[in-house]
Amino acid sequence: MAKRGPGEPASEFDDRLRVLTALADKHLPPLAAADFLASLRPALRLEHAREGQEVVARLGGLPATAVASWPAWDEYGPLAHVLSFRCGPVSMMLPELGLPADGELAFFYLDQRPDFFQDAVVGTWDASTRPGFRVLHLLPGGISATPPGLVPLPAVELAAIRTLTWPSYDAPAAEAVWGKHGLSGPREGMPAPAVDALYEALEELSAGGGDVHQIGGHPHPQQNPVEYEAEELRHGLLDEPFDASDPEVQAAAVSWQLLLQVASDDDADMMWGDAGQLYYLVQDAQQPEEALFTWQCG
Template sequence: MTHGSRDALRSLALQHLSPGDAEKWVGLLHPGARLEVAAGSDDVAGRLGGLPALPAASEWPLWEGHGPLSFVASIDCASLPLAAVDIDLPDAGTLLFFYFDGQLDDGEALVLAEDRESWAGARVLYVAADEEVVERGTPAGVESYPVVPLTARLGMTAAEPWHPQIRDVFAAGAPLGNRYDHPVCSQEFLDALWGFDGEVGHQIGGHAHSVQNPVEIEIAEAVLDGKVSWDDPRLSDEAGGWVLLAQFDSEDAAGMMWGDAGALYWLIRPEDLAERRFERAMFTWQCG
């Protein structure tokens, strides 16, 4: 929902919440690596666009029946502030993110979390630091995005008050994904949070900045095949079992526009992340 330093967010919370509630809320912040366009002498932690460096034996990711995916971003794990980020990333190697962006079919086929048949339309690959790689040109019909180098800056991230983790602290049992009767859901506090920094941005770890409802709920609905209602505790439990791996906002500098100025999100279960099972990451996207 927003991000910033712990002190700045605590100060904001104290303007709208009681001291006790403010400290509870601050305790729910998660550290994340915000990825900003690099300039000058900034250390580069990754890039949007360009061409991926893939292991020689690896094929370009493909959605069977639709075509090759577009390359979105690469992240150099060794250049991230790993000790401070809240997820268990490898300390070296590269994460590569691919997505079927509609170039080949003018946007006809959509990659949707709730559509299992479309899950192959988004992929995250991990390339170990000691693997031999070769930069690959894009497949026919797919144009690469302009290269935009990214630098990483550590910040604290805040989730929406109706995020399951936040709701469980301030209003356990309140309807999932809805505002409830507590000052953390007051319009004044929400406006202050959005006004503090409402940019979705690019990010590794931390709380996702969802454009709509919390992306964890979308993923939970998808893996439960949409068969569980929002008032069923199984949905909340499932949503709590996913963490943000990466989010990539629309970015003018890279010529990236996800729907109506939306964002792409990859989430993963902590146990899969610990075992480096990146093929089990789940994807969704949201726009306004």
């Protein structure tokens, strides 16, 4: 079972752990409940910083650390800086993610503002769109090379709340639990009644919805599990066929870990499709620049 970090005060994490434990015990057989609780992951939920709150991350604007080579997609120009955070404070608040201890992570994506958007879609089904996103691990001492004419997105400072997340019912981590305990449901893609009841209760727990800025933890997909989409892109980059029903693909999908989720945000002039979200996923958080990307909207 996920545990509170060393010295971590009572927080949303503790409240959620108590509620999730009670819900799993209520709706699932004991062994399945234990495995479901073991799949929970701590995360940092990011919210607009209020006066007196510690700023942990920033939407839009420019990274605090110099970018020596600004990422660009040759055909469409420089990418937009979406969000950045300092690794040190985040690693202290979320040691489970395993980030590098120093520097800053900066996340980029093709600028989607109406004045900049040029009929391009970055998609996991098309590996040639890979230049449309980047993650940079920035270290102090670099020389800034901001492209001429770049218009940054509005900057919004973010505070962090340590929380606890669960996998969507059809995420690879959850499907492994249901398959192990015979809770996969009467039809493919449909949860068993006990799982369905559990997730109805979880929906009430997440009354604020899954549209959040978040570091680590389980992603909040708006469509299919994003882990499979990352695996689809990996196959495309290797020029290998992709079949989501392949047991090897399903096993590989479990290895993907959410690094960052960025929701649409009016204050930062961010609208991803129809109020969608961006997802950056890694297999090893010590290598954040190897992150792959997908996005979804409702």
